[in-house]
Amino acid sequence: MDPTAHVPSLADIENAAARIAPLAQVTPVLRSASLDALAGCSLHFKCEHLQRIGAFKFRGAANAVFSLSDEDAARGVVTQSSGNHGAAVALACRLRGIPATVVVPRTAPAIKLAAIRDFGARVVLCEHDQASRDAATAEVLRETGGALVHPFNDARVIAGQATATLELLRQAPGLDTVVAPVSGGGLLSGTALAAHAQDPGIRVFGAEPEGARDAHDSLAGGTRIVGRRAETVCDGLRAELGTLTFAILREHAAGVLLVDDAEVVAAMRLVWERLKQAIEPSAAVTLAAVLRYPERFAGRRVGLILSGGNVDLDALPFARAA
Amino acid sequence: MDPTAHVPSLADIENAAARIAPLAQVTPVLRSASLDALAGCSLHFKCEHLQRIGAFKFRGAANAVFSLSDEDAARGVVTQSSGNHGAAVALACRLRGIPATVVVPRTAPAIKLAAIRDFGARVVLCEHDQASRDAATAEVLRETGGALVHPFNDARVIAGQATATLELLRQAPGLDTVVAPVSGGGLLSGTALAAHAQDPGIRVFGAEPEGARDAHDSLAGGTRIVGRRAETVCDGLRAELGTLTFAILREHAAGVLLVDDAEVVAAMRLVWERLKQAIEPSAAVTLAAVLRYPERFAGRRVGLILSGGNVDLDALPFARAA
Numbered sequence: 001m002d003p004t005a006h007v008p009s010l011a012d013i014e015n016a017a018a019r020i021a022p023l024a025q026v027t028p029v030l031r032s033a034s035l036d037a038l039a040g041c042s043l044h045f046k047c048e049h050l051q052r053i054g055a056f057k058f059r060g061a062a063n064a065v066f067s068l069s070d071e072d073a074a075r076g077v078v079t080q081s082s083g084n085h086g087a088a089v090a091l092a093c094r095l096r097g098i099p100a101t102v103v104v105p106r107t108a109p110a111i112k113l114a115a116i117r118d119f120g121a122r123v124v125l126c127e128h129d130q131a132s133r134d135a136a137t138a139e140v141l142r143e144t145g146g147a148l149v150h151p152f153n154d155a156r157v158i159a160g161q162a163t164a165t166l167e168l169l170r171q172a173p174g175l176d177t178v179v180a181p182v183s184g185g186g187l188l189s190g191t192a193l194a195a196h197a198q199d200p201g202i203r204v205f206g207a208e209p210e211g212a213r214d215a216h217d218s219l220a221g222g223t224r225i226v227g228r229r230a231e232t233v234c235d236g237l238r239a240e241l242g243t244l245t246f247a248i249l250r251e252h253a254a255g256v257l258l259v260d261d262a263e264v265v266a267a268m269r270l271v272w273e274r275l276k277q278a279i280e281p282s283a284a285v286t287l288a289a290v291l292r293y294p295e296r297f298a299g300r301r302v303g304l305i306l307s308g309g310n311v312d313l314d315a316l317p318f319a320r321a322a
Numbered sequence: 323m324d325p326t327a328h329v330p331s332l333a334d335i336e337n338a339a340a341r342i343a344p345l346a347q348v349t350p351v352l353r354s355a356s357l358d359a360l361a362g363c364s365l366h367f368k369c370e371h372l373q374r375i376g377a378f379k380f381r382g383a384a385n386a387v388f389s390l391s392d393e394d395a396a397r398g399v400v401t402q403s404s405g406n407h408g409a410a411v412a413l414a415c416r417l418r419g420i421p422a423t424v425v426v427p428r429t430a431p432a433i434k435l436a437a438i439r440d441f442g443a444r445v446v447l448c449e450h451d452q453a454s455r456d457a458a459t460a461e462v463l464r465e466t467g468g469a470l471v472h473p474f475n476d477a478r479v480i481a482g483q484a485t486a487t488l489e490l491l492r493q494a495p496g497l498d499t500v501v502a503p504v505s506g507g508g509l510l511s512g513t514a515l516a517a518h519a520q521d522p523g524i525r526v527f528g529a530e531p532e533g534a535r536d537a538h539d540s541l542a543g544g545t546r547i548v549g550r551r552a553e554t555v556c557d558g559l560r561a562e563l564g565t566l567t568f569a570i571l572r573e574h575a576a577g578v579l580l581v582d583d584a585e586v587v588a589a590m591r592l593v594w595e596r597l598k599q600a601i602e603p604s605a606a607v608t609l610a611a612v613l614r615y616p617e618r619f620a621g622r623r624v625g626l627i628l629s630g631g632n633v634d635l636d637a638l639p640f641a642r643a644a
Contacts, residue, residue, distance in 0.1 A: 028350055030372070051600045052353070270634060275629035276371045276600040300584060309598035315589060 003064075004150070008159035008190070010197035014135035016159040017166055018065040023095060023183045024060050026053050027164070029303075030170045032274045039290050043189050044172040045271075048164055049279050049309030053119075055236075056164050056187055056307050057151075061088035063160030064149040065096055073098045076146040078192055080137050083149040083236060084308055090119030092099040101144065101247045103136045111312075144294040152186030153242025162190030168303050169198050177296075179286040182206030182215045182256055183237040185245025186306060192252035205296070206249070206256040207289035209233070209264060214240045216256040219249060233261045236282035236308060257289035259298070262286045271306070280311040325386075326472070326566050330512070332480035337383040337606035338481040339488055345384050345417060345544035347373050351493045353603075354596045361612050363619045367593075370486055371601050371631030373541055375409045375441075377474075377558075378486050378509055378629050383410035384480030386471040395420045398468040402459050406630055407469040407473040412441030423466065425458045433634075442454070474508030475564025484512030490625050491520050500625040501608040501616075504537045504578055505529030505559040507567025509629060514574035527618070528571070528578040531555070531586060531610035536562045538578040542572060547635060555583045555639055558604035558630060579618070586610045587639045593628070602633040611617035 008016075027047045036042050040056060048056035065077055076099035079089045092318040093100035100121035104113060105128040113123055126136035141148060152158065164187075180191040185206075192204040208215050211232035214225045224246045230238035241249070258266075268284035271277055286304040290297050330338075347370045358364050389397055398421035401411045415422035422443035426435060426449040433447055448458035463470060471479065486509075491497060502513040507528075514526040527530040530537050533554035536547045546568045549569035554558035563571065581589075590606035593599050608626040613618050 054598065217382050272600045272635060276376065278594045278598040313594060313638075313640060316635075316638070 002262055003154045003156050004242070005177060005313035006155040007244070007248055008155050008162065011165060012155065012159040013162040013190070013194055013197065014304045017163040018064050020059055020062045023066070024059055026167060027051055030275050030277065035270065035274050035287075035295060039297065040294055041290070041300045041302050043287075043290070044168070044175060044303045045275060045277075046164060046168040046303060046305050047241040049277065049283060049306050053082035053084060054308055054310045055088070056161055056305065058086040058091065058262075059163050060157035060160030060186060060190070061085060061149060062092040062095070064154060064156035064263065065089065065092035065098075067156050068147055070187060072147050076100060076144050077144045077149050078137060078140045078144065079103070079149045079151065080133050081151050082112050084114070085122070086116045087119060089149055090116050090290070094120040099144070101140050101145070101146065103133055103258055105133060105142060110250065129296035133222060143164060152184030152239065152241070153244045155244065156187050158190045158193070158245070158248070160190070161187045164305060165191045165194035168305075169195065172303060173221060175202065175301045175303045177204045177205070177300045178204045178288055178305070179207055179284055180305040181237055181285045181307050182208050183212070183282070184239035185241045185249055187305065188253065189245045189248040195249065196252055202268070203254040204252060205289065207285040208256050208258055209237055209285060210260045211260050213238050213258055214256055215249070216245060219253060219256055233264055234282040234285060235278060237285065241253075257293055259285055259288040259292050263292055267291060269318050278309050278311060281304050281317065283307045283309065287291055323477070325476045325478050326564070329566070329570055330477050330484065330515055333476065334481040335488060335516055335519065338478070340377070341388050342381055342384045342482060342485060345414075345633070346381055346567060348489060349373055351490060352518040352599065353599050355459050357592065357596050357609070360592075361619065362463040362616055363612070363622045363624050365609075365612070366490070366497060366625045367489040367597060367599075368486060368625060368627050369599065371605060371628050375406060375413055376630055376632045377406035377410070378483055378627065379406040379410035380413065381444065381485050382413040382479035382512070383407060384417070386476060386478035387411065387414035387420075389478050390469055395467050398422060398466050399471050400459060400462050400466065400468045400472045401473065402455050403426070403473050406632060408434070408438045408443070408554035409441060411471055412438050412443035416442045418630045420467070420539045421466070423462050423468065425455055425462060427455065472564070473508030474561065475566045476554060477566065480508050480512045480515070480567070480570070482512070484516040485511065486627060487513045487625070489514035491517065493554055494625060497623045497625045499525045499527070499622045500627070501527045501529055501611055502627040503559055503604055503607045503629050504530050505534070505604070507537060508560035508565045509627065510575065511567045511570040513627060515570065518574055525576040526574060527576055527611065529607040530578050530580055531559055532580050532582045532605060534559050535580055537571070538580055540568060541575060541578055556584060556604040556607060558602060559607065579615055581607055581610040581614050585614055589603040589613060591640050593632070599628065600631050601628050602634060603639065605629045607633065
């Protein structure tokens with residue numbers, strides 16, 4: 001099976017849930033009466049920032065890594081990411097006891113490299129451009145014979161991300177709408193597949209920053225857009241859709257809602273103040289979208305995926321020094 | 323029964339739990355493998371910053387307000403507090419549908435007055451010194467015939483605060499140590515009474531900032547100290563023990579552990595980064611104490627009360643502007 005060309009089924013998602021159950025956290029769902037009043041609907045926040053490594057990414061990485069045969073696994077896993085996916089693959093490989101190699105541009109912050117190395121992965125540095133990253137990744141794959149685990153264009157990863165919504169719909173029965181951030185589309189694809197496997201009537205929206213609106217424009221225009229430069233405070237939402245995620249979202253997403261960075265920062269602050277949850281900007285696009293498009297959500301029972309909480313406390317977008 | 327001279331029994335605490343069950347949140351208990359490794363013991367964080375009004379104070383206020391007879395309740399409730407207790411009494415009275423009056427020094431931040439008024443309470447302003455507060459409170463009590471609900475020197479309030487620990491011990495069975503912040507001593511008294519009602523072998527520590535060390539010194543010297551000036555980043559921990567809480571803590575507390583403000587800020591940052599929980603400085607004294615006195619906690623199963631999350635995001639003690 002080519003993992004870049006397979007749409008996960010409900011069975012795939014349920015298998016993923018069983019596979020990662022001993023590894024991943026069952027994250028809580030939080031509510032806030034004051035945010036409900038502000039939004040004019042009932043909000044159910046799925047706390048994936050409380051997932052291991054502080055982001056939903058652990059679900060997909062763990063499912064992919066633990067799906068490998070023992071023989072394949074022994075040669076190790078390779079990926080490219082300077083963010084949460086790199087840390088997720090590193091941790092999943094450490095838990096399975098196999099080598100991980102993460103290709104990272106040498107411009108990545110030292111703190112992110114340290115996090116990946118802390119989980120026991122080998123870091124291979126390359127230049128920043130995509131061609132250099134791809135060349136370095138191919139070189140490592142050749143050298144090790146390892147398995148590639150792509151951050152989003154991979155059915156195993158998508159099935160893993162889908163387990164968050166499977167869990168959410170069990171914890172908060174009767175949701176009629178779910179909103180997830182969209183970047184490469186792995187989380188949103190999994191969210192939509194899990195929701196529609198339960199009930200095809202559930203509306204699934206992506207939320208995307210204006211400064212990285214390729215998913216919105218790709219789905220609106222029917223052609224996958226690549227090669228744009230993303231500019232947004234949401235450092236986790238700068239990737240572009242893959243071939244597989246584009247195909248899934250054309251089928252399953254009710255739409256992608258655009259929000260600007262000021263709205264993201266205001267929503268992030270609301271989550272910190274009212275829910276007392278330290279989420280990263282990328283996770284706040286969901287609430288920002290609900291507040292910007294109230295007519296889409298009025299009176300609804302809405303699930304929102306709080307995707308991650310890895311934020312630099314020294315560079316908060318709303319804090320002044322004390 | 324004089325509420326300032328009665329030590330709550332287990333029955334009082336269980337009655338309080340039943341009384342506030344329809345009103346209060348059952349708050350989650352969070353864990354972190356990396357904080358366990360850092361501390362050298364197993365930590366169970368009781369998330370009272372996720373309680374209504376963002377602090378445990380709602381438990382005690384709700385128990386006191388809903389303990390009143392209908393006749394007494396109809397005349398309303400009076401308290402003095404510019405902080406979480408004022409908001410807690412205001413909300414509890416709104417839920418019961420009775421008037422609340424909160425005496426607040428005119429030096430209190432406008433945002434805190436607004437929060438109390440938002441919950442529907444009348445705010446009476448007075449001068450900052452304790453004599454003025456007491457005079458204004460006495461005047462309101464005379465004028466309204468209302469019931470006083472003291473922030474901590476009150477058996478109904480202590481029994482309410484104790485319910486947090488009753489809940490914690492059910493959620494995390496087998497704890498052998500519990501740490502709570504100490505200020506006026508209502509939370510720590512309730513924590514100790516609830517813990518020792520379950521198992522007299524559980525060790526209960528207070529955690530207190532060096533700059534407000536009256537509880538430590540009072541218990542060490544055997545005489546209740548009053549009239550000192552508190553200076554600490556923990557704005558919720560500047561009160562002094564009351565007569566009732568001093569008596570309870572002499573009997574029940576294994577000790578008060580002092581931490582300095584830098585340790586509090588470092589512990590607060592750890593909770594934000596590792597647990598992704600936006601707690602206020604006063605809530606971080608517990609983890610600061612565990613990290614400062616590792617020999618007291620090595621290998622133990624420790625409960626920590628995260629007491630509140632009402633923090634000014636514009637004045638974080640560790641953030642620089644982005």
